[in-house]
């Protein structure tokens with residue numbers, strides 16, 4: 306067996322996270338082994354087997370994914386290889402070794418339409434058993450991934466999340482790429498005025514909050530207080546927002562004038578992959594499983610930006 310005793314003492318369980326160089330993988334890297342694709346490639350059976358042997362985990366969290374939503378429109382096979390087939394291969398390997406698997410999925414499994422065609426500001430948030438009907442290649446490959454995980458490993462848990470961001474601290478922790486909140490803070494420094502879509506509703510979720518929720522889930526399971534095996538759950542920031550509201554709130558928390566952001570409609574920003582009008586995720590399934598809901602998105606946003614804003618101003622408010 307591998308070096309299971311090299312895990313950091315978390316009081317939890319031995320966790321191996323795939324996609325360790327990504328946002329969620331990085332957020333979990335303090336309490337888990339979180340190798341990047343070079344060490345653990347979920348499309349490569351031998352790589353999966355070697356990593357499971359080396360790290361001897363009790364739990365695997367699959368945070369690896371093809372997340373380029375627009376890119377997937379012209380490369381659905383590439384997205385499927387990772388999001389569907391890679392997830393399925395990992396599930397088979399975990400099942401065969403008796404390893405618990407938490408598979409991370411997405412709000413993009415839904416159609417993106419407002420339920421009942423109502424007002425997105427008040428429409429009921431989406432539940433795990435609401436019908437899935439993805440409109441994008443990314444969403445199709447992620448939904449098929451959920452299905453291949455559960456058919457290979459019926460005791461796996463699917464955790465869908467949404468609108469994940471790390472924020473401006475990405476720079477500090479040397480995380481590649483960007484996310485919406487980090488981009489808004491960067492643009493605050495570069496532009497006087499911004500235009501942001503105000504007709505798409507979702508659940509902004511900080512990677513720290515999601516990582517904390519997943520760890521709480523595993524700790525509660527270890528203590529025998531909850532059992533989420535075989536379930537599909539939603540875990541996302543509380544409340545709801547449009548991208549414009551999120552951007553304005555980010556500006557506000559950063560000490561910038563939110564009125565520098567002009568709301569616009571999606572038709573002003575056509576993208577290769579259609580974006581959901583409505584993908585607000587309900588926390589009811591998470592609570593019903595006996596878990597504390599993730600904080601309201603506004604509270605989390607403060608935590609993600611406050612430290613950076615303070616540093617950016619040399620400790621002075623402006």
Ligand SMILES: NC(=O)c1ccc[n+]([C@@H]2O[C@H](COP(=O)([O-])OP(=O)(O)OC[C@H]3O[C@@H](n4cnc5c(N)ncnc54)[C@H](OP(=O)(O)O)[C@@H]3O)[C@@H](O)[C@H]2O)c1
Pocket residue numbers: 323324325326327328329330341342345346347348367368369370371372387391409410411412447465466467468469470
């Ligand atoms: N970002 C969001 O807004 C969002 C919303 C809802 C759900 N999710 C889901 O949440 C999970 C985590 O997302 P995230 O934002 O942390 O994604 P991310 O930052 O894009 O990270 C994904 C990671 O997966 C890695 N990866 C890709 N193919 C791989 C493979 N074959 N084997 C191993 N690793 C591979 C990537 O490595 P490279 O750097 O080498 O490409 C990347 O580091 C994903 O399941 C995603 O679908 C994300």
